[in-house]
Amino acid sequence: MSELDYGPLTPLIGQWRGDSGMDIAPEPDGPEHSPYYETLLFEAIGDLDNAARQDLVALRYHQVVRRKSNDEVFHNETGYWSWDAESHLIARTLTIPRMVALVAGCHIAAHATEWEVRAAWDDPDWGIVQAPFMRDNAKTLSFRHHLKIAGDTLIYDETTVVDIYGERFEHTDGNQLRRA
Template sequence: MSEVTEINYGPLKEFIGVWKGDKGMDIAPESDGTEENPYYETITFEEGGDLTNGEEQVLAVLHYRRIVKRKSNDGIFHDETGYWMWDAKENVIMHSLNIPRAVSLLAGVKLTDANYKNGKLSIDISAGIENNDWGIVQSPFMKEKALTKNYRQVIEIENGKMTYAETTMLDIYGREFEHTDKNELILQS
């Protein structure tokens, strides 16, 4: 019989469950200006267990899926999936995400005591095309037409409430554009 050990999800334990929010605002580029989309969403974080890389690095893993719908027509306009990973030894959180526009990224941040204050977890995680550690991969079409240059997400979780502000710097329609999303979600289960 093998020994059963509990997985150390570290700060990611705060994420586990189903989160819903209806206060979202998406500010996105249009060829002739800017589009604002009020939205609601569901993000589901499921325990993925742990894994070992190179017989040395141990990661606790959450799988997630994020579905975002416009309030105006209930149509899905964003479907994202990926993983959140915790490296307890290095005190690093990693976030890999994929969207069906042929864009993927791996963001990361090393946590400090400042990320935990009065029962609140705050994470500021980022990736960039010129970042050697935390990068962005995209198809040739996206590189030419809608290049994602940088990604940043600031998340706060406290007492079953999650807020986030996400900024994606794009080179699109012949100009740079700061695409933003923000929302407040409540833990359902």
């Protein structure tokens, strides 16, 4: 680990595993429930500055999620957690292979061990970008991600609201992980 102060991101650094995940996803004939397990890697990538004024530190993360029923990867996500110590701003910048990306942020205390970031397609601050097919057929309207860390335990839950199959679907995921 570098000597930089990663603030509230510090305890995340490392490799995590969890096998009590539950995904509720949209399918044409109704919600699909899939128990899952995953690995989650956070790597400290150092500091950076923006426009010579904003100083950030960041972790790169990679989440690989497999269905318990067949051991196949059914979610693969990568991105960054960034922390601006001066303004107490934390943000998750994420991308998924189905051509959706977003930046979700919030303000938290410097020693917070729990937080929730949000983004929405029409939010001027914390937005969502998606390819035309997704916008027209499976539009991500909003995203929230709640994370809590306690020692060697990490718990998250998230809701992705998707406009799909003629309805507004709450696509949810959550898992409890242990430091590997």
